[in-house]
Amino acid sequence: MTAAGFLDIVAPGLMTSVQDLGRFGAQALGMPVAGATDPIAFRLVNCLVGNPENTAALEIGYLGPGFTVAAESLRIAFGGVAKLALQPADGSEARAVKPWRSVLLKRGDRLSIGAVEDASVAYLAVQGGFAIPPFMGSYSTYMRSGLGGFEGRALKAGDRLPLVLNAAPDSEERELADAIDYGDGPVRVVLGPQQDRFTAKGIETFLSATYTVTKEADRMGLRLDGETVEHVRGADIASEGLVTGSIQVPGNGKPIILMADRQTTGGYTKIATVISADLPRVGRMKPGNNLAFQAISVAEAEAIRRTQEQGIRRLIDGIRTAMPDVWLDLDALYTANLISGAVDAPSGHWK
Known part of the structure; x- marks a missing residue:
């Protein structure tokens, strides 16, 4: 499969690997299923970027990766609770990225994902998926045997993860309308x-x-x-x-x-x-x-x-158009003259 672009991995995180929903039908040959340990979050982040639910995505263990976009544009969605910092390639101020929402990145943009705060895993989906070959019908990584995924292992600094799309299709960004209910109790x-x-x-x-x-x-x-x-x-x-x-x-x-x-x-x-x-x-x-x-x-x-x-189907069907992000240019705000004058209440005269 020919790559149309890449994710250039700057920092790999603690345990980041390519997974799908699992490698089924091969256990008789001694091959484990592997796949996402939280298939609900996995399915939802794929739906946010318009992918089929089983499209290969990144499973992020404990601490997220940092990467630079080497494609014209890339639509991503992060599923989990972590601090995501986007450093635009144009040199403008770094800004936060919201989870459970699709986001359009441009060539040279760098996204850094911090520690996963609410669980052991989180997920990052990219629109179109990754241009890697399947192994025994699945894109999941089985790291203990070095099979599947991207070179059969967790990502490391310097990796170039190939992308299917060089440019994201024009579309509105989408967001999850409701939180996932994993249940509680025993x-x-x-x-x-x-x-x-x-x-x-x-x-x-x-x-x-x-x-x-x-x-x-x-x-x-x-x-x-x-x-x-x-x-x-x-x-x-x-x-x-x-x-x-x-x-x-x-x-x-x-x-x-x-x-x-x-x-x-x-x-x-x-x-x-x-x-x-x-x-x-x-x-x-x-x-x-x-x-x-x-x-x-x-x-x-x-x-x-x-x-x-x-319940999962309701979450997927309830995905909605996201409100546009509004970023304040604080430097411009602080230097602008936002007050044209003041009134002296007793006299009623402008000052």
Whole structure:
């Protein structure tokens, strides 16, 4: 695929990678799904710039990148909470960029994204997407094996990320009308498939304790610290298939929630599986966050997911034309004569 322009990466951020919604249909070959850990935000930023929902975008972990536009123009949208500073190429004063809104950048403009404040991940979509080849039907990066995405790795300083479009089409900017509701309360799970490998006390502990995400959390899984879950006869089983959201409990009794870059098979007992509707909320968690679990039925999980999808569709359908940004030229404001005179109230004469 021929590049029409580039994002020149000046600062890569802490963990910035190209992702889409995942690499499906290859787990039988040992290839993980990968993909965005918060697919809701991922889909919405793509919609803001007019892309199909599965267009490859940048997943930003903890600290954002800085880049310069090497194209005639580029429309972007950022999904998350962070400080975005735009330094225009024309030398005018740097200004803030709003999240959850499309923004048009020009050649030579530099955008710097600060720390992600509300979650572990945020997303940056570019109109038209990136001019990179798919790997096994997906643009997602699986960094543990160096496959997919941009050279199979997180971005680094000096990278030139190729763009599909050299110039953004003329259109009005768009913004999200309402905030995303990720829900709150306990993370909902369906018990099993090795529920019988845990004691009644172990299951009670799992469903009543509060756990803390440890510093070992990454795209592969969230290791939790808290009360120990008791096994019946050890943690090892014959290796079998895993899904995103599987909760393994190894021999130390501390649960591990498997996430996007999880392995495809594993030999530890699984006490439960996070329902698909709660996976985006879990995917946003960072070290130090607390969570608890609540068991529900498969039928309940399916109904919750259908309701969630209806909410996402309403957010997408509710995307509206953005109000134009108005930037104050403070230098001009401070030097202009904004007062033509004053009235002396007692005399009624101008001064």
